Amino acid sequence: MTLALSLFDAGLGDVEIYESAGAIKELGVGINILPHAVRELSELGLLDRLASVAIPTGELVYYSKHGQRIWGEPRGLAAGYKWPQFSIHRGELIGILHRTILERLGPARVHTGHHLVGFGQDRDKAWAEFVDRATNTPVGRAEVDVLVACDGVHSTIRQLIYPNEGPPNWNGVTMWRAVTAGKPFLSGRTMVMAGHFGKRVVVYPISRSHEARGEALINWVAELKNAPDQPMPRQDWEYIAKREEVLALFSPYVFDFLDVPALIRSAEVIYKYPMVDRDALPTWNYGRVTLLGDAAHPMFPVGSNGASQAILDARVLARELALQPSLEEALMAYDAQRRPATAALVAANRQVGPEQCMELVEKRAPNGFQNLDEVISRAEMEEIARSYKRTASFDPEILNQRPSLSVR
Ligand SMILES: Cc1cc2nc3c(=O)[nH]c(=O)nc-3n(C[C@H](O)[C@H](O)[C@H](O)COP(=O)(O)OP(=O)(O)OC[C@H]3O[C@@H](n4cnc5c(N)ncnc54)[C@H](O)[C@@H]3O)c2cc1C
Numbered sequence: 001m002t003l004a005l006s007l008f009d010a011g012l013g014d015v016e017i018y019e020s021a022g023a024i025k026e027l028g029v030g031i032n033i034l035p036h037a038v039r040e041l042s043e044l045g046l047l048d049r050l051a052s053v054a055i056p057t058g059e060l061v062y063y064s065k066h067g068q069r070i071w072g073e074p075r076g077l078a079a080g081y082k083w084p085q086f087s088i089h090r091g092e093l094i095g096i097l098h099r100t101i102l103e104r105l106g107p108a109r110v111h112t113g114h115h116l117v118g119f120g121q122d123r124d125k126a127w128a129e130f131v132d133r134a135t136n137t138p139v140g141r142a143e144v145d146v147l148v149a150c151d152g153v154h155s156t157i158r159q160l161i162y163p164n165e166g167p168p169n170w171n172g173v174t175m176w177r178a179v180t181a182g183k184p185f186l187s188g189r190t191m192v193m194a195g196h197f198g199k200r201v202v203v204y205p206i207s208r209s210h211e212a213r214g215e216a217l218i219n220w221v222a223e224l225k226n227a228p229d230q231p232m233p234r235q236d237w238e239y240i241a242k243r244e245e246v247l248a249l250f251s252p253y254v255f256d257f258l259d260v261p262a263l264i265r266s267a268e269v270i271y272k273y274p275m276v277d278r279d280a281l282p283t284w285n286y287g288r289v290t291l292l293g294d295a296a297h298p299m300f301p302v303g304s305n306g307a308s309q310a311i312l313d314a315r316v317l318a319r320e321l322a323l324q325p326s327l328e329e330a331l332m333a334y335d336a337q338r339r340p341a342t343a344a345l346v347a348a349n350r351q352v353g354p355e356q357c358m359e360l361v362e363k364r365a366p367n368g369f370q371n372l373d374e375v376i377s378r379a380e381m382e383e384i385a386r387s388y389k390r391t392a393s394f395d396p397e398i399l400n401q402r403p404s405l406s407v408r
Helices: 002-009 035-043 047-053 090-104 156-161 208-212 243-250 260-266 306-323 327-350 353-364 378-391 396-401
Strands: 030-033 059-063 069-074 086-089 115-121 126-132 137-144 147-149 169-182 190-196 199-205 216-225 271-277 289-291
Touching: 002 035, 002 090, 002 306, 030 035, 030 090, 030 306, 035 047, 035 306, 035 396, 047 086, 047 090, 047 208, 059 353, 069 353, 069 378, 086 090, 086 216, 115 156, 126 147, 147 156, 156 289, 169 260, 190 353, 199 260, 208 216, 216 243, 216 260, 243 260, 271 327, 289 327, 306 327, 327 353, 327 378, 353 378
Parallel strands: 059 190, 147 289
Antiparallel strands: 030 086, 059 069, 115 126, 126 137, 169 216, 169 271, 190 199, 199 216
């Protein structure tokens, strides 16, 4: 949907969106949109809509599994960015994008119940074939100048281009995800990570309306590295977990600033999913077809970056399609800018990205510490944070100074 809005904004309004699901539903749990992606959504005119529902995250704080503070840094506007970082309910983000599509492009451009099963191309056009997934009956065929696969980590188009690639890589980590209505914690706008790779929680509030009532809608993810003989959980976003299994694992995570078991007990529904990514590809382009977002570069959810990078892809692709003299040159320019940048991030996230300091503390002081300076220096932690921001394109100085990607 961000790609459709970006193309429309770049003067290429003849766009059709095909979605496998029977309806656009406002589902999911929480997500962080980092300042580099908020900048792009702002330039599409969505800042006020996002700000009316999302929490502008003010700080990120890492704790050890004992609840000892390791690192804290300001985030968003507080960190000197010109754009905020938003913690938002995925359903609300989808709702904002969808309503904007309906207003700007019109409802006829959104084709739900269209699951792509095949595509082809010749010198003049590409085409895609769709079925209704519920009934497996053909629902039509589209002829287009360019076909962009935004169909996620299990992309059908990627599979058709790279038939021998196989399933995504699992790193052995299971994630339990939910939202829980509760009380504000720390600053009320803090994102907390506690533990270490293999047993960690990520917790942050996501709702402005709850905040206005003095409450918090809290998004949380609990992650555990399975024993090697454990099977991988099903790769299904709607697979529901048993509360007891995650509660038993995280019962020690009761801190004076946050009671993780209480969050788990009060969650309405808990989803379970394996942590997966894929290896970088030699190219995303295949004639008139290209890949975008998780179809192109699924990465471990470390550093809150997958969707933010998909938003950057959309903006760059729209810009190149509008400005380059030919379709071929546009797709080449897109691939050249975005593929190496996201490949570096897939690799960085395999090394736990900015959360390395939690790993080092766990390794050097598994039983806790009296004096953090004796375990890890401030300079070491600053370098970890700075280097990840550069890799992920959200170093504040570089981002604030970089020219806009808007074509207008
Ligand atoms: C636990 C967790 C936490 C995360 N947290 C963050 C975060 O804080 N910040 C962040 O930036 N990222 C985060 N991510 C990553 C983020 O969720 C993904 O990078 C993002 O959703 C990718 O967007 P996408 O549009 O490429 O794919 P998706 O969101 O997967 O969307 C793909 C769409 O394509 C449709 N589709 C699939 N197949 C077909 C087909 N054959 N035909 C038609 N339609 C089809 C699907 O129904 C779906 O609507 C997180 C991921 C996980 C697992």
